[in-house]
Amino acid sequence: DAMVIQNPRYQVTQFGKPVTLSCSQTLNHNVMYWYQQKSSQAPKLLFHYYDKDFNNEADTPDNFQSRRPNTSFCFLDIRSPGLGDAAMYLCATSRDWTGGAAAFFGQGTRLTVV
Amino acid sequence: AQSVTQLGSHVSVSEGALVLLRCNYSSSVPPYLFWYVQYPNQGLQLLLKYTSAATLVKGINGFEAEFKKSETSFHLTKPSAHMSDAAEYFCAVSDRGSQGNLIFGKGTKLSVKP
Numbered sequence: 001d002a003m004v005i006q007n008p009r010y011q012v013t014q015f016g017k018p019v020t021l022s023c024s025q026t027l028n029h030n031v032m033y034w035y036q037q038k039s040s041q042a043p044k045l046l047f048h049y050y051d052k053d054f055n056n057e058a059d060t061p062d063n064f065q066s067r068r069p070n071t072s073f074c075f076l077d078i079r080s081p082g083l084g085d086a087a088m089y090l091c092a093t094s095r096d097w098t099g100g101a102a103a104f105f106g107q108g109t110r111l112t113v114v
Numbered sequence: 115a116q117s118v119t120q121l122g123s124h125v126s127v128s129e130g131a132l133v134l135l136r137c138n139y140s141s142s143v144p145p146y147l148f149w150y151v152q153y154p155n156q157g158l159q160l161l162l163k164y165t166s167a168a169t170l171v172k173g174i175n176g177f178e179a180e181f182k183k184s185e186t187s188f189h190l191t192k193p194s195a196h197m198s199d200a201a202e203y204f205c206a207v208s209d210r211g212s213q214g215n216l217i218f219g220k221g222t223k224l225s226v227k228p
Binding site: 004006009040041042043045048088090092100102103104105106107108110 | 146148150155156157158159160163165166204208215216218219220221
C-alpha cells in the first residue's frame with residue numbers, strides 16, 4: 001500500500017544532542033510537511049516542501065531544520081534539542097499545495113529529551 | 115486569520131449511542147474542511163473532507179459531516195458508536211484560493227462506554 005513511513009517510532013535523545021527524524025513516502029506526492037504535536041495539543045506546522053522549495057513557518061525556531069534530498073524522503077533535524085522539544089513529530093504529504101488537497105500522515109515519531 | 119473551534123475537549127457516549135462532535139470555522143468564504151482521527155501514539159487518519167460538492171459528506175468508519183454555511187459549522191456524526199471509535203478527533207480547515215496549510219482545532223477526545 002502507498003503510505004507515509006516515519007522512522008523511528010520512538011526516539012530518546014539527550015539534551016543538546018542533535019537528532020534526525022526521517023520520513024519516506026510512496027505516494028509520489030509533491031508536498032511534504034513536518035508538524036509538531038505536544039501532549040494534548042493540536043498539530044502545529046513547522047515547515048513544508050513543495051517539491052524542492054522549502055517554506056518555513058514564521059514561528060518555527062531556528063533549532064529546527066529540514067532536508068528533502070528527493071521526492072520520497074524528508075528529514076527533520078533538531079540541532080540542539082531542549083526539554084521543550086519533547087513531542088510527537090508528524091510527517092505528512094499531499095498531492096499539491098492547494099487548499100483542497102488532503103494531507104496523509106505517517107504514524108509519527110515520539111521524541112523524548114532527557 | 116482562519117481558525118477552527120471544536121466545542122468540547124472531551125465527549126463521552128455509550129456504545130450504540132449517537133456521536134456528535136462539533137466544529138465551527140471562522141471565514142467569510144467557505145473554506146475546505148477536514149476531519150481527522152488520531153488513535154493513541156498514532157498519526158492522523160483522514161475521515162472525510164468537504165471541498166464544495168455535496169454539503170453532506172460521508173467518510174470512513176460510518177462517519178459523516180454536514181457543512182452548514184449559515185452556521186459556519188461542520189459537525190461530525192455517527193449514528194451508533196462502537197468501542198473502536200474511542201480516539202481523538204481533529205477538525206481542520208484550509209483556505210480556498212490559498213495555500214494548503216491546514217489549521218487544526220484543539221481536538222475532541224471521544225470516549226465510548228460499554
